[in-house]
Structures are given as structure tokens and as C-alpha cells.
Amino acid sequence: MEARRIQIFDTTLRDGEQTPGVSLQTEEKVEIALALAKLQVDVIEAGFPVASPGDFEAVSQIAARVKGPTIAALARATEKDIETAYKAVKRADKPRIHTFIATSDIHLKHKLQMTRAELLERAEKAVRYAKSLVADVEFSAEDASRSDWDFLCQVYERAIAAGANVINIPDTVGYTTPVEFGALITYVREHVPNINEAVISVHCHDDLGMAVANSLAAVAAGAGQVECTINGLGERAGNAAMEELVMALQTRREYYHAVATINTRQIYRTSRLVSALTGIAVPPNKAVVGDNAFAHESGIHQHGVLNNPLTYEIMSPESVGVSRNAIVLGKHSGRHAFEERLKYLGYEFDVDTINTLFAKFKDLADRKKMVFDRDIEALIVEKSAVRPEWYTLTYHHVASGNNILATASVQLRTSAGVAEAAGCGTGPVDAVFKAVEQAVGFPVGLKDYQLKAVTSGEDALGEATAWIERDGRIFSGRGLAIDVIEASAKAYVNAINKMLAVCGFPAIEEAKGGNHHG
Numbered sequence: 015m016e017a018r019r020i021q022i023f024d025t026t027l028r029d030g031e032q033t034p035g036v037s038l039q040t041e042e043k044v045e046i047a048l049a050l051a052k053l054q055v056d057v058i059e060a061g062f063p064v065a066s067p068g069d070f071e072a073v074s075q076i077a078a079r080v081k082g083p084t085i086a087a088l089a090r091a092t093e094k095d096i097e098t099a100y101k102a103v104k105r106a107d108k109p110r111i112h113t114f115i116a117t118s119d120i121h122l123k124h125k126l127q128m129t130r131a132e133l134l135e136r137a138e139k140a141v142r143y144a145k146s147l148v149a150d151v152e153f154s155a156e157d158a159s160r161s162d163w164d165f166l167c168q169v170y171e172r173a174i175a176a177g178a179n180v181i182n183i184p185d186t187v188g189y190t191t192p193v194e195f196g197a198l199i200t201y202v203r204e205h206v207p208n209i210n211e212a213v214i215s216v217h218c219h220d221d222l223g224m225a226v227a228n229s230l231a232a233v234a235a236g237a238g239q240v241e242c243t244i245n246g247l248g249e250r251a252g253n254a255a256m257e258e259l260v261m262a263l264q265t266r267r268e269y270y271h272a273v274a275t276i277n278t279r280q281i282y283r284t285s286r287l288v289s290a291l292t293g294i295a296v297p298p299n300k301a302v303v304g305d306n307a308f309a310h311e312s313g314i315h316q317h318g319v320l321n322n323p324l325t326y327e328i329m330s331p332e333s334v335g336v337s338r339n340a341i342v343l344g345k346h347s348g349r350h351a352f353e354e355r356l357k358y359l360g361y362e363f364d365v366d367t368i369n370t371l372f373a374k375f376k377d378l379a380d381r382k383k384m385v386f387d388r389d390i391e392a393l394i395v396e397k398s399a400v401r402p403e404w405y406t407l408t409y410h411h412v413a414s415g416n417n418i419l420a421t422a423s424v425q426l427r428t429s430a431g432v433a434e435a436a437g438c439g440t441g442p443v444d445a446v447f448k449a450v451e452q453a454v455g456f457p458v459g460l461k462d463y464q465l466k467a468v469t470s471g472e473d474a475l476g477e478a479t480a481w482i483e484r485d486g487r488i489f490s491g492r493g494l495a496i497d498v499i500e501a502s503a504k505a506y507v508n509a510i511n512k513m514l515a516v517c518g519f520p521a522i523e524e525a526k527g528g529n530h531h532g
């Protein structure tokens with residue numbers, strides 16, 4: 015039997031950004047969208063343009079700059095939302111408007127305050143208007159899995175008649191189960207008379223941990239598009255994880271008879287990029303992209319894998335872009351070997367970027383016995399995470415111990431000169447954060463902080479993430495260094511830089527001027 019082609023619709027930049035605590039800036043979204051294009055996803059849902067000017071700008075930039083996939087924008091079933099979505103995606107080579115409205119009685123009664131008849135009219139009107147603007151229109155019945163199946167079929171029939179070429183069946187609250195969801199897809203296929211004029215899409219949430227299983231059941235029942243996110247990010251417990259879906263389809267192709275044309279070797283690097291830019295860590299035991307996904311701990315397993323990896327590996331690490339050969343380069347490695355390694359890891363950079371990365375690599379190799387692929391990946395992601403740099407950490411010094419007050423002094427470079435300050439804290443990290451706050455001269459609002467090692471060993475790189483809050487928005491910053499205090503200070507400064515890029519400098523009365531001098 016010939017394999018059916020399944021469209022991969024990535025919503026990392028829309029539903030993924032609805033992950034609590036995640037807020038991406040335009041350039042970060044463009045960077046992720048470019049990585050998604052390399053991954054060869056079919057559709058990138060770039061955002062919800064009416065939600066904010068920042069969202070509008072990000073969708074417009076992606077539409078103009080990211081080539082290959084269809085670029086979709088989300089809109090409620092209102093003229094203003096649809097018009098705004100159109101304005102944001104119109105520069106894309108392949109623009110799509112994705113309009114949605116909830117169909118379950120619970121949403122109709124308590125949220126929309128509409129009757130079923132009113133909803134049918136509204137859905138049809140929205141799709142018709144979107145279709146007058148673009149050729150590619152997707153319609154979603156929010157909370158479909160808790161909707162009355164016959165009413166749902168009526169809604170889809172009207173939406174398709176009005177011009178929807180994709181109809182999406184979301185399990186908005188992660189309530190369904192694989193057998194039930196497969197049956198719903200079959201029901202829609204059998205009870206919507208014009209269903210052959212549209213692709214059936216599914217969009218599953220992970221509240222009961224079944225988003226991927228439900229999506230795969232839908233594929234088995236005939237769905238042609240799957241909506242998902244990198245690392246399973248998304249509202250509440252998240253969406254179906256793309257890496258799991260794609261590798262399940264690839265690994266069990268003979269079972270699903272379905273194929274997604276994703277460049278799977280880009281999966282790991284895209285996962286790390288999204289993790290670094292969103293500040294949401296990938297758990298070590300996460301399928302496909304977790305640190306342990308290809309690690310064999312016990313003797314019997316190691317023995318089997320040494321004889322033949324197929325004994326305990328259903329997919330190869332290389333197939334998702336993870337190198338089996340963990341130790342790669344050292345302080346005596348040259349530029350050619352470094353460049354080859356970047357290519358092997360799936361990166362293509364211009365000469366200037368390679369030069370910058372090579373200098374960072376040499377610097378690291380000087381201080382670290384073994385440089386692993388993951389160290390190189392971390393350097394690459396750090397490069398993307400530090401833009402734009404208002405402040406750069408040029409110096410830090412910390413004194414701490416079990417019976418003294420921790421004290422720190424820092425120097426930050428700015429375009430206007432340098433800012434220096436000292437601070438005390440409950441520990442070395444707290445002290446260095448206080449010193450940075452003194453140096454910039456305004457209250458920063460630390461919300462959370464995390465520290466982890468990139469690889470193992472006493473000289474492992476430390477990766478710190480700091481989250482700060484301003485005007486109700488959260489900004490995450492990332493720092494990388496062998497010295498964990500330096501990594502922490504860099505993460506804090508990176509978060510401040512991102513906040514300043516969006517909010518500007520705080521008002522004069524709030525900022526005490528910092529400790530700047532030229």
C-alpha cells in the first residue's frame with residue numbers, strides 16, 4: 015500500500031507561545047521560523063496578529079522573510095481579526111488564514127453566549143470573508159472533541175461550502191482518547207457530504223498525556239494534517255510534540271502507511287533552539303530529544319547495542335541529528351574540522367558567523383578538556399539568544415562562603431561607557447544579581463532562575479536561565495560559561511537586554527541612573 019502524505023502544521027510560534035511564561039521577540043520568532051523551514055514543515059502558524067502589535071509584526075516579518083512553508087495566521091471568527099490576519103500574512107508566498115470558533119455547548123453557553131444556529135451563521139460568514147482575501151483557508155471548531163458530533167458535522171459542511179479547504183478537529187482541552195478520537199474522524203469523514211473538498215486536520219492537547227497518541231489515531235482514521243509543536247510546548251500541558259509524531263510516523267511507517275516529509279536530521283537542533291529561546295528545558299527522559307533518549311545505562315543493554323544497535327534502538331540518534339560519536343574536537347582542532355562538524359550537525363553559516371563561533375570554540379577548548387557536540391550546539395544557540403545586547407558583562411567578582419555574607423561586584427559595558435556596582439545577597443548568585451541591578455540602576459523583577467550542566471564532568475559548561483517580569487510580560491535570558499556564577503550573571507543581563515529591547519529604558523524616576531561612567 016502506498017504511504018499517504020501527512021502535512022505537518024507547526025504551531026510552536028502560536029499555541030507554543032501560549033505556554034505559561036513564554037514570550038518571544040520578533041527576531042527570535044523569525045529565527046525559529048527559519049529553523050522550521052529547514053525542518054521542512056508544511057505550515058508554520060506564525061501567530062495571532064490581532065492579539066498585539068508585537069504578534070502582528072512577528073507574523074509580518076515571517077511572512078516576508080521565511081520561504082518554503084505556508085505561513086498561517088490565526089483569527090477569531092470576526093471581521094477585524096480576519097482582516098488583521100490577512101494584513102500580516104499577505105506578503106507570504108503561500109498565505110493561510112486560520113479562523114476558529116468553539117462548537118461545544120459548554121463554550122456556546124458560557125463563553126460565546128450564542129445559539130447553535132447563530133454559530134453556524136458566524137462560522138460560515140467568517141470563512142467566506144477569509145476566502146475573499148486568500149485562497150487557503152483553514153477552519154477550526156474549537157473544543158470539537160466535546161461537541162455534539164452531528165452539530166459538528168453541520169458546522170464543517172457549512173465551512174467547506176463557504177470555502178474552507180482545511181477543517182481542523184481540535185481536542186482543545188486534551189479530553190479525548192485514541193479510540194474515541196479515531197471514531198470521531200471516521201464519523202466526520204462519513205457524515206460531512208462535501209468532506210472530500212477539504213483536508214482533515216487535528217490539533218491535540220496533552221492534558222491527559224495522550225496528545226501524540228490521539229493525533230496518530232486520527233492519522234490512522236484518515237486525517238491528512240497534524241498540528242503540533244516542537245518539544246510539545248503549548249497552552250497548559252502543551253500540544254502534541256512534533257518530534258514524537260514525526261518519528262512515530264517514520265519508525266512505524268509500515269503500520270500507519272503515512273509519511274511526513276520532514277528533514278528529521280534537523281529535529282534535535284530545532285528542539286535545542288526552541289528550548290534556549292523559550293527558556294523551557296527539555297526533560298532528560300523526553301522521547302526523541304531528551305538527553306537520555308539514546309543513552310544506554312545498563313550492562314545488558316550496552317552489550318546488545320555494542321553488538322548491534324538494533325537490539326535496543328528503534329531509531330538511530332543520527333536520524334534526528336544526534337551524533338553517536340560524542341567527543342568531537344579539542345584545543346588542537348582547526349577551522350576545517352570545526353566547519354565540517356557544523357555541517358555534520360546540520361548548520362550552514364556565513365563566513366563571519368563561522369569565524370565568531372570558531373573563536374568561541376577555541377576559547378572554550380582552552381578551558382575544557384573535551385568539547386562535545388552539545389557544547390558546540392550550546393555556543394550556537396547562545397549566539398542567537400544574546401541579541402540585542404544593550405549591556406555586556408565584562409567583569410564579575412564574587413566572595414562567598416558558609417559563614418560570610420556573599421558579596422559581588424560587576425562591570426557592564428554599554429554603548430555609553432561602563433557601569434560598575436557591588437551588591438550583597440543570600441548566596442553568590444543572589445549577590446551577583448543584586449550587583450547587576452545596582453549597575454543598571456532600575457529594579458529588575460527576577461521571577462525565576464534555573465541552572466544546569468550542558469554535559470557531564472567537572473569542567474562541564476553551565477547553562478543558566480533567568481526569567482524577569484516587566485509590565486506583565488516575562489522575558490527569559492540565557493547564559494553559558496564554565497563558571498556557573500558567570501553563566502548566571504550573563505543570563506540575567508541577557509534577560510534585561512531583551513526586556514529593554516521591548517519596553518525601552520524605564521522612566522527616569524524609576525531608574526536611579528545606574529552607576530554609569532564613560
Ligand SMILES: CC(=O)SCCNC(=O)CCNC(=O)[C@H](O)C(C)(C)COP(=O)(O)OP(=O)(O)OC[C@H]1O[C@@H](n2cnc3c(N)ncnc32)[C@H](O)[C@@H]1OP(=O)(O)O
Binds near residue numbers: 062116126186
Ligand atoms: C484555543 C485557543 O488556543 S484560542 C487562542 C488563544 N490565544 C489567545 O487568546 C491569544 C492572546 N489573547 C489576547 O490577546 C486577547 O484575548 C484578544 C486580543 C484576542 C482579545 O482580547 P479582548 O478583546 O480583551 O477579549 P477577551 O480576551 O477578554 O475575551 C475574548 C472575547 O472574544 C470572544 N471570542 C472568543 N473566541 C472567539 C471566536 N473564536 N470568534 C469570535 N469571538 C470569540 C469572546 O466571546 C470574548 O468576547 P467579548 O469580549 O465580547 O466578551
Ligand SMILES: CC(C)C(=O)C(=O)O
Binds near residue numbers: 088154156157185
Ligand atoms: C485555535 C485552536 C485550533 C486551538 O488552539 C485549540 O482548539 O486548542
Ligand SMILES: [Mg+2]
Binds near residue numbers: 029217219
Ligand atoms: Mg490549541
